[in-house]
Amino acid sequence: MENTLKRRDFLKYSGCLLLSSMGMVGNINIARASSAKIVIVGGGFAGATCAHYLKKLDPSLSIVLIEPKSNYITCPYSNTVLANIKKMSHITHDYSLLKKFGIQVIHDTITDANLDKRTVQLASGDSLTYDKMVISPGISFRWKEIEGIDQSTTEKIPHAWQAGEQTKILNNQIGDMREGGTVIISTPREPYRAPPAPFERASLIAYRLKKSNPSAKVLVITSGTDHSEKLPLFKNAWKKHYGDIIEIIEGDDQGALAKVDVKGKAVSLKDGTVIKGDVLNVIPGQQAGLIAHKLNLVNESGWCPINIESFQSQKFKNVHIIGDACIAGDMPKTAHSANSQAKACAVAIISELNNLVMPETVYSSSIYSLITPKYAISSSALYRIKNKQLVKVSEGLSPIKASKKYRYKEARFYEGWYKSIVADMKMS
Ligand SMILES: Cc1cc2nc3c(=O)[nH]c(=O)nc-3n(C[C@H](O)[C@H](O)[C@H](O)COP(=O)(O)OP(=O)(O)OC[C@H]3O[C@@H](n4cnc5c(N)ncnc54)[C@H](O)[C@@H]3O)c2cc1C
Numbered sequence: 001m002e003n004t005l006k007r008r009d010f011l012k013y014s015g016c017l018l019l020s021s022m023g024m025v026g027n028i029n030i031a032r033a034s035s036a037k038i039v040i041v042g043g044g045f046a047g048a049t050c051a052h053y054l055k056k057l058d059p060s061l062s063i064v065l066i067e068p069k070s071n072y073i074t075c076p077y078s079n080t081v082l083a084n085i086k087k088m089s090h091i092t093h094d095y096s097l098l099k100k101f102g103i104q105v106i107h108d109t110i111t112d113a114n115l116d117k118r119t120v121q122l123a124s125g126d127s128l129t130y131d132k133m134v135i136s137p138g139i140s141f142r143w144k145e146i147e148g149i150d151q152s153t154t155e156k157i158p159h160a161w162q163a164g165e166q167t168k169i170l171n172n173q174i175g176d177m178r179e180g181g182t183v184i185i186s187t188p189r190e191p192y193r194a195p196p197a198p199f200e201r202a203s204l205i206a207y208r209l210k211k212s213n214p215s216a217k218v219l220v221i222t223s224g225t226d227h228s229e230k231l232p233l234f235k236n237a238w239k240k241h242y243g244d245i246i247e248i249i250e251g252d253d254q255g256a257l258a259k260v261d262v263k264g265k266a267v268s269l270k271d272g273t274v275i276k277g278d279v280l281n282v283i284p285g286q287q288a289g290l291i292a293h294k295l296n297l298v299n300e301s302g303w304c305p306i307n308i309e310s311f312q313s314q315k316f317k318n319v320h321i322i323g324d325a326c327i328a329g330d331m332p333k334t335a336h337s338a339n340s341q342a343k344a345c346a347v348a349i350i351s352e353l354n355n356l357v358m359p360e361t362v363y364s365s366s367i368y369s370l371i372t373p374k375y376a377i378s379s380s381a382l383y384r385i386k387n388k389q390l391v392k393v394s395e396g397l398s399p400i401k402a403s404k405k406y407r408y409k410e411a412r413f414y415e416g417w418y419k420s421i422v423a424d425m426k427m428s
Contacts, residue, residue: 036061036353039120039130041110041291043067043095045074045335046136046323048425049342051103057350059102064128066120068109069164070094072427075194076335077418078163082171083204085373091163093427101426110291115316132349135297135304135313136323136338137289138162139193142302145285148260156262157280160201161193173279174205180215181278184267186257187222188285191303193324193333196379198222198283199234200369206242207372219277220248221267223256229397230369230379236400237371257282288325295319303327308390309358310348311341320345328363329390331383337365339421363390368414376410 038054040047043065051065071092080086095105106122113120113133121127141159143150149157158173160166174183183205187198202220209216238246249256251269259268266276287293287302297304297313304321305314308329313319322345323338331337340363351358366380381395398410 036131037129038063038132038134038349039128040065040134040136041120042136042138042289042323043069043072043098043105044136044138044323044338045421045425046138046338046342047134048072048095048098048427049339050134050136050322050346051098052101052424052426053343053346054349055102057346062104063102064104064106064130065095065098066106066108066110066122066128067095068107068123070107072425073163073167074335074418074422075161075163075197076421078160078167079197079201079204080370080373081167082160082174082201083208084171085204085207088168091167093422093425095427097428098426103426111294113295115295115319118318130318132318132320132353134320134322134345134349135292135295136321136325136342137291138324139286139288139333140290140293142188142285142287145188146257146260146282148262149282149284153260153262157260157282159283160281161283161286170279170281174208177213177216177278179213180217181213182217182219182276183209183279183281184219184221184275184277185281186267186283187220188283189223191333192283192286194335194367195332196230196234196367196369199231200371201281202246203234203238203242203369203371206238206245210242210245214245216245218242218246219275220246221251221256221269221275222248223251230377233377233398233400234369234371237375237377241371241375286324288321292321292325297321299327301327308385308388310352311345312348320349329383330381330392331363331365331390332367334365334367335421336367336417337363339424340364361385366417368410368417370411370414371407374411375404375407376414377407378410378413 040051051063074091077091099105109123110120111123119129158166158169160170202218206218258270266274268274288298288304292298292304299305304326306321306326311320311322322341324333344361348358363383368376368378370376377398379397381392383390384393
């Protein structure tokens with residue numbers, strides 16, 4: 001019985017994402033799947049969750065997770081570190097639980113692969129073979145879009161859009177800022193990971209400055225087409241909590257910034273206006289992680305096209321792409337989306353290995369944003385496949401008018417959401 005996955009277990013583990021179990025009757029014999037070896041590239045929200053659920057669905061699968069870092073530092077809640085509300089340790093997690101669960105975690109980087117022969121090369125010089133590969137490398141940056149900045153300037157102009165060292169640098173710069181200084185935050189053009197997060201960042205930096213440097217300012221430069229659905233909620237909250245500490249410039253085109261003067265700490269807008277700041281947090285345009293480019297998994301958009309039912313690459317069989325790197329229809333690039341896709345991908349792989357029809361799936365994403373530690377707003381949505389597209393079928397947004405208690409509750413929900421999404425990665 002060890003190699004036999006019962007239909008009820010399949011449904012239980014696949015949880016709420018399964019709406020029906022088309023084609024699945026009685027016991028599912030997974031003898032074929034048992035010998036399958038699955039290599040997962042990237043141990044973030046997408047990759048670690050997928051590893052966890054694959055093993056949960058079929059404990060006899062051989063799963064290897066390749067991730068260079070021994071600690072995963074989450075972007076969710078990283079803005080609270082910039083506000084001195086939480087410490088780095090709060091957002092730092094290790095892979096010990098995932099290892100105990102039977103996943104082989106190798107701390108290395110995939111440098112290349114032969115997708116026809118199903119082999120991958122690691123930076124250490126080792127190579128691995130696989131039956132199926134899941135690629136979840138997150139994002140990389142489009143450095144050519146804004147003149148003056150690139151990877152070599154990130155110590156002076158941190159983006160902090162990948163949490164870790166970048167978070168620490170930005171945190172220190174805010175702490176060292178002169179009295180009455182200005183922090184400039186600029187948003188990139190869409191699509192980028194966590195669209196409301198720059199506005200949460202502005203809120204929480206203002207929270208810190210209000211106490212430690214009350215004459216300082218936060219200036220947000222955004223295209224104005226970005227996330228307007230949540231922006232009125234932010235603006236409403238800023239008025240209430242931060243008076244004139246936060247200012248916003250909204251351009252009407254995508255990617256309002258043209259140039260950054262790193263030495264002179266100034267940014268130029270596309271219309272030629274030059275604005276000087278003290279701390280510049282320029283968030284660059286984004287694209288799929290570099291390994292996806294190297295393996296030719298991206299299209300002209302810089303992101304990876306997939307068959308939405310299975311998350312299988314449109315370019316290569318036996319390669320699935322999940323998380324920020326993939327093009328997932330209406331879904332935003334969030335940790336919650338990555339989690340939802342990871343589970344669906346695990347079910348799709350198990351279904352394929354066992355000659356089953358992939359059950360119909362519902363996907364979700366919610367994103368909470370803190371304005372203060374006790375005041376949060378949120379947006380959430382559900383997505384389903386219609387005509388081979390992943391489309392939004394319902395959505396919810398915090399009301400513009402709400403009691404203190406309501407906002408406080410949302411802040412508590414955010415904490416609960418964070419604990420459960422980290423637990424779903426099997427991380428401690
Ligand atoms: C400030 C901020 C706040 C956010 N807040 C929220 C929030 O509140 N809620 C929410 O839902 N989302 C939030 N997000 C978005 C969320 O962080 C991302 O959507 C999420 O991390 C995507 O997960 P992922 O697994 O696709 O990518 P990642 O989390 O980036 O993981 C990718 C992993 O792949 C590894 N990797 C890359 N290349 C290779 C390679 N060649 N070989 C091996 N490994 C490799 C990397 O080391 C990395 O660990 C926030 C983002 C930011 C920037």
